[in-house]
Amino acid sequence: MRIVTDPLALRDAISPETTVGFVPTMGYLHEGHLSLVEAAKQENDLVVMSIFVNPTQFGPNEDLDRYPRDFDRDEALAREAGVDILFYPDTTTMYPLDMARVTVRTGADVLCGASRPGHFDGVLTVVSKLFNIVRPTRAYFGLKDAQQVALIEGYVHDYFVPVEIRRCPIIREASGLAKSSRNVYLSESERIEAAEINKALTEAETGLQTGVAVTAVKARLIERLDAIPNSTIDYVEIVDYPTLTEAHDTSQELLIAAAVQFERARLIDNVIWKRG
Ligand code: AMP
Numbered sequence: 499m500r501i502v503t504d505p506l507a508l509r510d511a512i513s514p515e516t517t518v519g520f521v522p523t524m525g526y527l528h529e530g531h532l533s534l535v536e537a538a539k540q541e542n543d544l545v546v547m548s549i550f551v552n553p554t555q556f557g558p559n560e561d562l563d564r565y566p567r568d569f570d571r572d573e574a575l576a577r578e579a580g581v582d583i584l585f586y587p588d589t590t591t592m593y594p595l596d597m598a599r600v601t602v603r604t605g606a607d608v609l610c611g612a613s614r615p616g617h618f619d620g621v622l623t624v625v626s627k628l629f630n631i632v633r634p635t636r637a638y639f640g641l642k643d644a645q646q647v648a649l650i651e652g653y654v655h656d657y658f659v660p661v662e663i664r665r666c667p668i669i670r671e672a673s674g675l676a677k678s679s680r681n682v683y684l685s686e687s688e689r690i691e692a693a694e695i696n697k698a699l700t701e702a703e704t705g706l707q708t709g710v711a712v713t714a715v716k717a718r719l720i721e722r723l724d725a726i727p728n729s730t731i732d733y734v735e736i737v738d739y740p741t742l743t744e745a746h747d748t749s750q751e752l753l754i755a756a757a758v759q760f761e762r763a764r765l766i767d768n769v770i771w772k773r774g
Pocket residue numbers: 522523524525529530531533534638639640641642643666667668669670676677678679
């Protein structure tokens with residue numbers, strides 16, 4: 499595995515005929531990230547992973563400074579998983595002039611975008627830069643961040659970006675808790691309580707499956723999440739996917755999503771319900 503910090507060196511390392519599977523991350527790797535690598539390995543000659551904690555997707559009062567980082571551990575995990583090139587740039591490299599950024603027009607005012615203004619502008623800005631540096635054939639994103647996937651797909655469509663976006667399933671602990679770098683901030687009891695989030699989402703999915711109305715399913719979901727001790731609901735939403743607009747009776751896919759704030763970690767999780 500090669501570690502590359504310079505965009506031009508990365509370009510030199512990849513021959514134009516090679517198919518490239520790209521896995522962008524913010525590091526502190528877990529099985530969720532590694533599942534994306536596995537998917538990328540199946541379909542491409544070469545796998546490039548990036549590790550970059552992108553400052554522009556964090557709000558002023560968010561956890562940029564204390565976002566978990568451990569490059570040595572990440573390097574070992576990436577190597578073991580079969581990553582060919584690890585791109586590990588610093589902030590000045592990624593934002594040399596910071597003269598231009600990507601702005602999201604629709605779909606950023608709901609769910610995580612409503613609680614984190616500007617977050618998805620930062621995400622699409624960095625993804626756009628990374629796509630231009632890596633020039634991947636395919637890029638792999640986890641449905642753990644379902645809104646992010648929808649907005650990246652929209653961006654790729656709008657900007658005619660020559661890349662295939664692959665949606666990858668959420669990897670969970672045995673308890674159902676979605677794997678996340680931020681889980682490290684949960685206390686032992688919070689970790690047990692946080693497993694309720696997925697149980698409640700699964701129950702909501704069953705509700706939709708059995709024909710319960712969206713409003714009733716949402717109300718019950720709020721009740722269930724409200725009952726989790728030592729936490730507060732940030733949001734609970736059921737929206738059409740991937741448009742992220744109001745859920746309709748005719749929606750083919752509905753995203754049931756929640757964000758719950760524990761003492762030191764804000765957790766997100768979701769289930770996508772497909773009609774029929
Ligand atoms: P992050 O490092 O949190 O920015 O995540 C990098 C990529 O890994 C994103 O595409 C995430 O959606 C994906 N990811 C994070 N957690 C999981 C998970 N539990 N299952 C699947 N993919 C995940």
